Amino acid sequence: QVQLVESGGGLVQAGDSLTLSCAVSGRPSTYYNMGWFRRAPGKEREFVARISLSGVTTDYADSVKGRFTISRDNVKNTANLQMNSLTPEDTAVYYCAAAIESGGQFDYVHWGQGTQVTVSS
Numbered sequence: 482q483v484q485l486v487e488s489g490g491g492l493v494q495a496g497d498s499l500t501l502s503c504a505v506s507g508r509p510s511t512y513y514n515m516g517w518f519r520r521a522p523g524k525e526r527e528f529v530a531r532i533s534l535s536g537v538t539t540d541y542a543d544s545v546k547g548r549f550t551i552s553r554d555n556v557k558n559t560a561n562l563q564m565n566s567l568t569p570e571d572t573a574v575y576y577c578a579a580a581i582e583s584g585g586q587f588d589y590v591h592w593g594q595g596t597q598v599t600v601s602s
Contacts, residue, residue, distance in 0.1 A: 483507035483591045485577045490596030501562040503577030513579035515560035521573040567600045
């Protein structure tokens with residue numbers, strides 16, 4: 482059984498920084514591309530960031546580019562999301578997900594339960 486567990490969420494003020502962590506168990510994390518998604522109140526879940534198996538390639542949603550950094554540690558089997566310059570628009574439940582790449586597409590087959598990030602004005 483593959484399990485993803487997020488941690489690090491909380492309540493912060495605009496301009497603050499926060500780092501989320503995702504622990505992968507059941508299979509070495511190197512089997513997957515790792516991604517972060519978020520669901521804001523009243524909105525659909527949206528893509529935030531992805532990192533490749535080796536950590537060489539990353540991509541980000543335009544809304545977070547330059548502010549968020551995704552990283553992974555394949556020894557500790559963790560994936561992190563460092564979030565800087567947070568704004569109330571970043572308020573959401575953040576989900577860690579593990580993806581299998583096939584034909585240039587990423588199939589996110591495992592998901593964490595999510596961790597709440599609330600940014601006050």
